[in-house]
Amino acid sequence: EVQLLESGGGLVQPGGSLRLSCAASGFTFSSYAMSWVRQAPGKGLEWVSGISGSGGSTYYADSVKGRFTISRDNSKNTLYLQMNSLRAEDTAVYYCAKAIAVAGRSYYYYGMDVWGQGTTVTVSS
């Protein structure tokens, strides 16, 4: 069964740091681009960051550029999101998501066909 399982969320003070993890199973992890998408309480979806299958290319939304870092360890089938200089507006449920493959290729901006259950990040003093 194809599955994504996030962990690492919690309560952190403004200015603090947190690292999210996403453990993948049931598919060849290194063959697919991955993304992090967040959803603030009662709000819509916001794409946060994407990474190529090899990990060699990374992409960020303007709202997190310079503060968040996406990475992956294909030997451990795990995706990460390092979040620094956290702000109240970063409070959200964070989902990791797998990009669909089309004609054997998977890019972060393709549709996201597998999602984790989400992990909650709360930034508050």
Add this chain to the structure above:
Amino acid sequence: QSALTQPASVSGSPGQSITISCTGTSSDVGGYNYVSWYQQHPGKAPKLMIYEVSNRPSGVSNRFSGSKSGNTASLTISGLQAEDEADYYCSSYTSSSTHVVFGGGTKLTVL
């Protein structure tokens, strides 16, 4: 304010068809065929319903269809069923520095 504009709500009766619009610009929806649609039930993770404007992933009902005209993409749900009641989000690749943008979401109510 979301980069893509969706109606806040739509409604329809069982068996009817509804269409949800998603309006962007030539830098996103109008310029690329990388529009996706997601269904999200309360407290659940989103589910991909349409990718590349009009393609359905395996397992998604053929009652769901997507299209695009100019800067506006559309999701049509035919033969409405009670379980279709959910929030729907569009997304698109964008040539701007933020790479991927979502619409604000549309709440579908099945009357």
